[in-house]
Amino acid sequence: MPELPEVEVVRRGLAAHVVGRTISRVALHGSRVARRHVPGPEDLATRLAGRTVRAADRRGKYLWLALDGEEALVVHLGMSGQMLVEDPAAVPRAHQHATFAFVDGGPELRFVDQRTFGGLALAELVPDPRAGGAHPFGIPDSVTHIALDPLEPGFDARDVAARMRASRSGVKRLLLHQGVVSGIGNIYADESLWRARIHGERPAASLTGPATARLLGHARDVMEAALAAGGTSFDALYVNVNGQSGYFDRSLDAYGQQGRPCARCGTPIRREVFMNRSSFSCPRCQPRPRARRARVTTD
DNA sequence: CCGGCGTCCTGGGGGC
C-alpha cells in the first residue's frame, strides 16, 4: 500500500530535496532493512558514503536513487515505508531503520518503516530498451523483471491487454502482478475494476481486447487522479517526504466502501475475500462471473 | 501454467 501514486509523491520529494547532494554517512539501524542487499548492511553503508545522488527515479512501486558510478540505491516502501527529509537535530523516529547524512550538513534523509516489509539495496544501473526515453540513467538490474507502469511513456495498453488475455488467470490477479503491469496494488485494482464495471475474478481471456485496454486506461486515470490529490492515506503511514498525507481516500468509490451505496447505482458495496485479502466491488455493476465449468477434454 | 497459501511485521481495534 503505498502504490504507484504514493511512491511517486515520495519520488518527487526526493527529487526536490536530495538530488544533487552528496552522502557523507549512512547509519543502518538493525540488519533487516538491508536484507535484500546480499553483501550485508555494513557493505551497503560503506558503499553509499561519498556518493552523489544524480536522480530520483521510479518504476511501479520501486523507487531508486541513481548514484554516480552507475549504481542505484533501490528503495521499496513495502507496506509502511516512509522516506522523510528532516532536521538532523530532530528526535529520531520510532521504526527509523536508516539515516542518511549529507556533506552539505543540510536536512538528513530517514527511512522509517513500521512493518519492515520494505528495504534498501544497492544495484547496478543497466539500460532499458523498453523505457521509451525515460530513465536516462538506466534502471537497476534488480528491477528489470518489473513491467512498465501505466504512467511511463513506453507503456502500451494494447500490448499489455493482449498479454492479459492470453493468460488463464483472473483479471484482478493480473492487475496485481508486477510483471504484467506495475504500480497497481489492492486499492487501485479495486478502483479500476469498479470504473470498468468488471468483477476481479472474471477470467481475463473472457474480456474483449478493447475492454481490457479500457480497464488499463482506468487504472492510469485513477492513479493520476490520486497523484493529483497527493496520494491515498488512511492514517499517518503514507506520507510525503515532509510527513504530510494525501487525501484521495475521500474519492474512493470501491476500496474500503463496504456497505456504502455505489456512486453509480446505489447498491451497497460488497466485500469479498480474494487472494487472502479484501476485494470491494458493486454487486450490481460488477456481477461475479458464472462458475467456470470443467472443460470437456475427451470424447 | 495456475492458484492457493504461508512468511515476513507491527499497531490498532473488536470482543470478552
Next chain:
DNA sequence: TGCCCCCAGGACGCCG
C-alpha cells in the same frame, strides 16, 4: 482494564 486474536497487505517462494 487487559488480553488475545484478527486485520491490513507487497513480494516472493513453495506446493499440489
